[in-house]
Amino acid sequence: MVTVNTPRRSLLRASVALACASLAGGAMAQGKPDIKLGQTMPYSGPASAYATIGKVEQAYFKKINDEGGINGHKINLISVDDGYSPPKAVEQARKLVEQDEVLAMFQPLGTPSNSAIHKYLNAKKVPQLFVATGASKWDDPKNFPWTFGFNLSYQTEGEIYARYLLKNKPNAKIAILYQNDDYGKDVLAGVKRVLSGDKAKMIIAEQTYEVTDPTVDSQILTLKASGADTLIDITTPKFAAQAVRKVYDSGWRPLHFLNNVGASVGSVLTPAGLDKSVDLVTVQYYKDATDPQWKDDPAMLEWRAFMARYYREGNVSDASNVYGYIAAQLMVQVLKQCGNDFSRENIRKQAESIKNFRPPLLLPGITLNTSATDHAPVKQGQLSKFNGTQWVLFGEVLGATGGK
Template identity: 70%
Template structure:
């Protein structure tokens, strides 16, 4: 005769079943393409050649950073494999390389694909494929459109926000300025130009006395500078990438034009722009910053800066410590690592996007003091603060308050 289980046994059995049912929720691992117990495969395109090749250092640093991270055990034992391909700053080439990354390499996500033209060319494709398109190395405002492009999140301060900051500064400090503007003739240049015009408002029509554009295929912008100088402008807003930024700074100085010169952030590196242009010719330039300048002596003994320099000395010896692009690249890759860690063992593309759109008050030590990074499912603008800075001849020196761009 079989004996009935007593009450104590039944309770233990029931509790065990409940515990067993609860365990898989935490223990289950979920993987999207490119992810496994041992690897997380990411992809990016960079202009290692072509007119924006100065930015290639960003991809090289990030590969070096993941090498360091992998030597330390990776993320939860998973090694990061960043496949970084050259697109020559050419949209058709970017499309070809991104298709390779998505369809052949089967990457989990795209990370820091660089350039407004290149990202514009792949924008619809990667969203249709539902591939995370994260922390783009461009400030185009359209990267923050979760309603229409939920798989794309930019990294930089938006170009329109940057343009608005310059406009507000001029309205306050130089309201009678005669403004000349040079801009790259693509989505990047037009986006920042729109920010300037929106910020100036109705008065802008009177303040702006000349505009000139250039193509990335142009050998120089010398003729544009001569034209702008001839307008009689006393203020110059320079919306250019490094090669052309260096040319514009040098040509303006050599031609005897001495306007108040505002240089956009993406062209303001001491190492790749101001040094080639001539540091003596760059004195007095204004820009905006949202991370610490490696050339600024106030950060000489800053622990985060010392850590970054140690990294450069060990893992990226070919990189220039004076080039702010290398510090920018370091911050961007730290942000990506933060999101990957937040994913835990759910490395599906859906969860990766969820975590990227849920960044709360992230403080990275190389950002300017007081700055935090934030996103939400309805707000994809990651960087919303910046500070004006003036070039002294050796470094950028910030001044004024940390400015919010959300109001």
Template identity: 55%
Template sequence: MRGWHSVGSAWVAGGLALAAASPALAEKQNGPGATDTEVKVGNFVPYSGPVSAYGTVGKVEAAYVRMLNEQGGINGRKINFISYDDAYSPPKAVEQTRKLVESDEVLFLFQTLGTASNSAIMKYVNAKKVPHLFLSTGGTKFGNDPKQFPWTIPFNVSYETEGRAYANLIKTKYPDARIAVLVQNDDYGKDIYKGVRDGLGDKVSMIVAEAPYDLSEATVDSQMVKLKASGADLFMNLATPKFAAQATRKLGELNWKPVHILNNVAAQVGAVLIPAGLANAQGAMTATYIKDPTDPAWADDPGVQKWKAFMDKYYPEGDRNNSLNAYGYAAGETLEYLLRRAGDNLTRENVMKVANSIDGFAPTMLMPGIKMKTSATDHFPIEELQLMVFKGDRWIMEGGLISGEVRD
């Protein structure tokens, strides 16, 4: 299936005028997918299928590339952004990836979306030595083994990183807490819960109760009754939206008032906290790394203002209340940064070298103070998050950044 924005076999977009950041090479070096006037970048996103809502990520990234191309390209090259639909299907992702690598001959893959789809292609692209960069997934597997998968780097904060950040917060702010954990019994739940346990380290005995649940269950009411009975005074709500909402509502019904940590995947006000009852969510804490453009706190923020102007001109049909469009813009900024730093050496090896040496880059839609950093042995570019506390009807920043780095 072609991407929504095909022109012939692809959708063309791309780059800014040459920046004078690094000296030009006497002769341009081009790998597969690169010429003196063009660079091909491959992508897949579910434009159709059960999670087609994520298709907007590909659309906003394509719009960002279109903006760059209208401004003249990067280092004299236009970007040919080839984005296909994988329908959130791993077999389709494999098919589209082979097409991108073997037929389109892209220089690298960028922002391919989804844990299952990226899992299906990771061995193939690493065997082919094709840069598999800034994946749109929080799966920890994509960054925790750079020795075996040296060509793969994720973009999202990993679920383990988020879990470790909460553990560090607990050890610092609630060192005597008795912790109860509601956790989804699947790869997602295991990923974030491993981060919590690893982060607690020798303090893991602070966990006095845990209650897993399966997606097939109707409610988590029985799990919540069990967790309250444990005598815990800190509740970790490691659930996806439907069950996180049930658990938060149950806190009120049980008149249980522990410290409440809510994982980021379920921190949506409309989908989770309003159905749960805003009164039951007061004081809940979460962590994030992307600015919410609907938050009045960012009304005058230069980065958000720039994003709004971009949306008006290049993606007017996009929903300004959808944080995925802010996320896609941040990813677009990262693509621009990568290509600018690669300069006139657009070989796969050099692109990978640049991706492995980010030190302090901060897309404007990241929360203040969060910067990207990578190395050949550390493939997690973002490992800090901003602590947020729910007050009234919205999340409010509180305190400084919390880190997912392993601490004693």
């Protein structure tokens, strides 16, 4: 039997062949599917100084993708603005999970925003990984198994300040300024855990502020009028810069503790005035790019080369750009541990399996660890004093003495 190729049959075969070639080419172009992560970040609003964290993390994932990704998979971080507004964070998180179908949320920023999406993400069994806040509530795997903290616990930070005062200034008259939400109250709780009983009388004045307040000038003047000789300043960058400036300009010279999340040289101390920031004390757990002792440190040189290539507009004196880089490295470590199983369950399992992981920009002696009963990777920090140019570490690496 002879088959005759009619023009119509030839055209059909050609069309089928073209379609198959097109599909094959598309599949080859696509390669392995992306690892899709979601993130809410305050690109606007009162905490917008932190927006650089989302940008540096996107830049780091681009670097990883350029190097071949994670076992051939590229990381796609969808980072969206929530304006540091809890209702907006809920709206954006729902969109990321239900429309964009992200595998996990990575480093959503802010205690108020994360509190608003906490129950939702756990109900949906979506990993809420390494949130950019130090509230103690993120380390509650029994009730919220899909949520993981990242920052040094705010309560641990508060404990470290209070223990330093008990040892070095036991007769201190302490004033405290704090943000009126879970973040501020968590650092305060750490301070009061140590300064309890008869030591509680060391705290002689407290003032709060709302994130919607234009300034904290009046609170600073009220605290100064209390006669306090020590100030524990629990503020985010915008208000931290205001507080440092107002304390100095008012002629008040207390021993001034400035919490870690508001202690960036680039985004806080420079706007406040470096001369007005001398002798501030904070807690650090990663290297400060402005500290000359790390000038020739291999990890810092590598970070600077990364910034020059992937995030040129980023400020190398802004501590948030070191912070975000380390957090992104931890996320990459979790994804590497996943092998080829990028299910949400396995991502959670691997996030619980971090063992002595040490991104080289952490301070010496600090490592990251998690387990099924411990969702707080950072547990230690070291005190540091500002000398007018950079933070200078002193003392030893410290951790919490109380419970979680």
